[in-house]
Amino acid sequence: MSEKNLGYAWPLTVDHGTAECRSGDQAVFTVPDGTTYALNDRARKAGYQSIEPVRASGDGGDKVSLGTLLSKSLKLCRAGG
Template sequence: MASALTGLALLALTACGGNSRSDPDTKDPVPLPSPTATKQQISEKNLGYTWPLTVDHGTAECRKGDQAVITVPDGTTYALNDRARHAGYSDIDPVRVSGDSGDKVSLGSLLSKTLKLCRVGR
């Protein structure tokens, strides 16, 4: 089971593109504490070069049915995975940053951290 989950995580990371940024405000990320709820504050300070959004922070959350979402400072909640998109949450592209190569920065690290919230309390 663990190897299957690892494989899925790697697939998600590569499927989203491996592009990163060379200009984040945070070059030495601060680790997130272990999640204790299905909702957690997350920011560029936690992901550094792999922070994929134009805003510097948000609230990551796992909602019913493993729907991974992030709510940004203006109050908009965006889908981070297909389950959330199918549930009707907005596409993340309006706040997704482009990396040095011009491609969108991968959602892999943000999605991975958010999916960990789905396992809290199980």
């Protein structure tokens, strides 16, 4: 998945990576350097680190919503389910 896929809704400071669903309900995102981050609470509870280090800030300084990326990642959970 890349910035090109989500355009203005892209919430990360990296321009691409791999969204996955692991163990049925853990939404994760792997960035180009190979680090895998949690996109939801279940992934965080499973031990994946927070996505915050690569989360982008908007014009007002607030963090860009992960909603669209998380939604697309959770669809992978349902598809694989």
